[in-house]
Amino acid sequence: MSFWKNDFPPLWLYGVLTGILYIGIGLAQGQFTIIWQKAVMICLECIGIG
Amino acid sequence: MKRDRKFVETCLKIGIAMKKIRLSVQIIYTILTNGYLYGFLSGKIYRGRLKYICVPGLNCYSCPGAVASCPIGALQALLNQQGFHIPFGVLGFFFLFGSLLGRTVCGWLCPFGLVQDLLHEIPVFRKRKRLPFHRILKYGKYIVLISLVCIGSLFLFGGFAKVPAFCKYLCPSGTLLGALPLLAVNAQLRGQIGGLFFWKLGILLLILLLSIKICRPFCQYLCPLGAVYGWFNRFSLVQIHWSEEDCIFCGSCRKACPVDLSVHEISRSPECIRCGRCVSACPAGCLHLSAQNRSNAR
Numbered sequence: 001m002s003f004w005k006n007d008f009p010p011l012w013l014y015g016v017l018t019g020i021l022y023i024g025i026g027l028a029q030g031q032f033t034i035i036w037q038k039a040v041m042i043c044l045e046c047i048g049i050g
Numbered sequence: 051m052k053r054d055r056k057f058v059e060t061c062l063k064i065g066i067a068m069k070k071i072r073l074s075v076q077i078i079y080t081i082l083t084n085g086y087l088y089g090f091l092s093g094k095i096y097r098g099r100l101k102y103i104c105v106p107g108l109n110c111y112s113c114p115g116a117v118a119s120c121p122i123g124a125l126q127a128l129l130n131q132q133g134f135h136i137p138f139g140v141l142g143f144f145f146l147f148g149s150l151l152g153r154t155v156c157g158w159l160c161p162f163g164l165v166q167d168l169l170h171e172i173p174v175f176r177k178r179k180r181l182p183f184h185r186i187l188k189y190g191k192y193i194v195l196i197s198l199v200c201i202g203s204l205f206l207f208g209g210f211a212k213v214p215a216f217c218k219y220l221c222p223s224g225t226l227l228g229a230l231p232l233l234a235v236n237a238q239l240r241g242q243i244g245g246l247f248f249w250k251l252g253i254l255l256l257i258l259l260l261s262i263k264i265c266r267p268f269c270q271y272l273c274p275l276g277a278v279y280g281w282f283n284r285f286s287l288v289q290i291h292w293s294e295e296d297c298i299f300c301g302s303c304r305k306a307c308p309v310d311l312s313v314h315e316i317s318r319s320p321e322c323i324r325c326g327r328c329v330s331a332c333p334a335g336c337l338h339l340s341a342q343n344r345s346n347a348r
Contacts, residue, residue, distance in 0.1 A: 011285035015149025019142045026139025031128055032102045035139065038127035039101040039111040039119040042239070045218035046112045046123065047229035048247035049239065 068326040076164040084161065089114030093236035104140060106147040107160035108275050112228035122199060122275055126214035129203035144278050152286030153279045156269050157323035162223040163269055169261040178264050179310045187271050188321065195274035222254040222268060265308035269323060280320025287341050290317035290324060296336035306331035
């Protein structure tokens with residue numbers, strides 16, 4: 001039993017791998033360009049004007 | 051297994067220094083992620099490539115000094131698109147930072163958390179840990195996440211137009227880090243101030259005033275990013291480890307905890323921001339903040 005217990009990678013590692021996978025999918029879908037386009041303009045909603 | 055005396059003494063020394071270490075990390079992180087000084091002088095924001103990526107903490111991307119994107123703002127920007135797309139890019143950052151750090155982000159990195167911490171140090175008012183009805187109010191952050199960040203960005207606010215509802219109607223970090231520095235130097239923007247700005251300014255002032263009396267009211271009750279990272283607290287790499295064998299059950303950790311968690315709840319609870327005050331307060335050195343060691347993990 002200890003064989004199985006000790007050899008399972010910890011959950012946080014699955015989380016990190018999922019994160020990297022999702023970032024990769026986001027990159028492939030061009031989502032970071034959308035984020036960048038939003039982030040380089042002054043967000044009028046954020047500052048309470050828009 | 052009992053730990054040796056030297057290990058316990060080391061834990062105690064680190065615990066005592068924890069407050070200074072954390073404050074230094076918070077200040078350095080805030081300066082690094084808001085270090086575009088030209089923006090503060092000119093009233094313009096940074097437009098470089100770093101804004102493709104998200105920082106772990108709540109940090110308005112309209113802050114003139116911000117060099118990267120706010121994850122909540124980025125999430126809303128993706129949800130605001132025509133049609134529905136799963137926002138993989140931002141979910142990826144949530145999984146990455148959450149799995150590594152959990153709410154350590156809130157305790158050690160978030161600039162708005164730093165502001166609340168500093169205000170709480172002001173020695174006026176009798177300090178309280180929680181608001182009345184805390185057990186109900188603590189779910190506020192999940193309601194904000196679902197209603198304002200997700201549903202608000204997809205459907206509800208602004209008639210048929212999609213708007214970043216959290217940023218527009220609630221975010222105090224945007225007002226403090228974005229609006230006030232921009233409006234101070236940009237006369238054109240100052241001329242456009244209306245009722246919405248004063249609504250947001252009122253929310254900011256309320257939260258800042260509450261912060262003097264209550265520890266981190268925004269983080270405890272309203273922050274959608276805290277709600278996201280809270281889900282990762284149970285299994286994140288960085289944890290506060292508790293050695294039950296060495297614990298003398300004195301309750302010092304609970305007294306020191308800003309969110310009033312017991313020793314059994316510390317670190318694993320979604321409310322724990324891993325500020326390390328329990329580590330500093332423990333007279334037996336049985337609590338320590340570190341990357342997960344599976345053989346010691348609870």
